[in-house]
Amino acid sequence: DTEVTQTPKHLVMGMTNKKSLKCEQHMGHRAMYWYKQKAKKPPELMFVYSYEKLSINESVPSRFSPECPNSSLLNLHLHALQPEDSALYLCASSQGALREYEQYFGPGTRLTVT
Amino acid sequence: SQQGEEDPQALSIQEGENATMNCSYKTSINNLQWYRQNSGRGLVHLILIRSNEREKHSGRLRVTLDTSKKSSSLLITASRAADTASYFCAPPRSNYKLTFGKGTLLTVNP
Numbered sequence: 768d769t770e771v772t773q774t775p776k777h778l779v780m781g782m783t784n785k786k787s788l789k790c791e792q793h794m795g796h797r798a799m800y801w802y803k804q805k806a807k808k809p810p811e812l813m814f815v816y817s818y819e820k821l822s823i824n825e826s827v828p829s830r831f832s833p834e835c836p837n838s839s840l841l842n843l844h845l846h847a848l849q850p851e852d853s854a855l856y857l858c859a860s861s862q863g864a865l866r867e868y869e870q871y872f873g874p875g876t877r878l879t880v881t
Numbered sequence: 882s883q884q885g886e887e888d889p890q891a892l893s894i895q896e897g898e899n900a901t902m903n904c905s906y907k908t909s910i911n912n913l914q915w916y917r918q919n920s921g922r923g924l925v926h927l928i929l930i931r932s933n934e935r936e937k938h939s940g941r942l943r944v945t946l947d948t949s950k951k952s953s954s955l956l957i958t959a960s961r962a963a964d965t966a967s968y969f970c971a972p973p974r975s976n977y978k979l980t981f982g983k984g985t986l987l988t989v990n991p
Contacts, residue, residue, distance in 0.1 A: 808983070809980075809982060809983055812978055812979075817977070823977055823978065855921065857923055857924070859924075866911075866912065866973030866975070866977065866978065866979060867911070867929070869914060869929055870926060870979065871926070872923035872925070873923050874922050874923045875921070875923050877921070
């Protein structure tokens with residue numbers, strides 16, 4: 768199984784809502800990532816988890832809160848978002864967190880903040 | 882900062898033609914990856930080329946790396962409509978990070 772799954776596919780939320788994005792992989796990968804991608808732009812790294820510990824936070828606002836409950840799951844908790852946070856949120860995983868490992872991406876969650 | 886810069890930004894060709902896209906980067910690397918993204922979907926890893934390799938093939942893909950010029954190219958031969966996608970190079974920014982360039986939008990017309 769070389770698949771990374773993400774739920775939901777689409778999410779519309781108001782600025783006062785709290786919601787969560789979920790990501791799952793069963794490839795035994797020990798590194799997982801969250802990226803944000805705006806239209807016609809490249810993905811931008813948000814967080815890196817390595818062995819279930821947060822190893823990189825790219826100065827992401829605290830209204831985005833990542834969580835890694837176990838080696839297969841990655842969540843992104845959302846609270847008090849702004850309309851400019853509307854984007855495609857991509858989850859990825861790799862065998863390790865080192866740069867020579869290829870990353871496997873999920874299909875993304877299309878988030879709209881109203 | 883380290884980020885790949887793809888050229889051209891957009892490329893439109895006919896089915897069966899070859900497509901070449903280029904990537905330049907700024908600092909020394911030990912490998913470089915190429916990814917493809919179909920419209921609004923996740924990225925798919927295409928190929929990883931190491932700094933001690935000059936050329937690498939995978940099916941209809943051919944990637945070259947010139948570390949002296951800090952550049953790489955991706956050649957897709959005998960293109961198909963299904964190759965329509967954005968293509969990103971990803972030089973590593975540090976031990977744990979890839980950074981993606983702005984990408985080349987390839988359109989293959991049937």
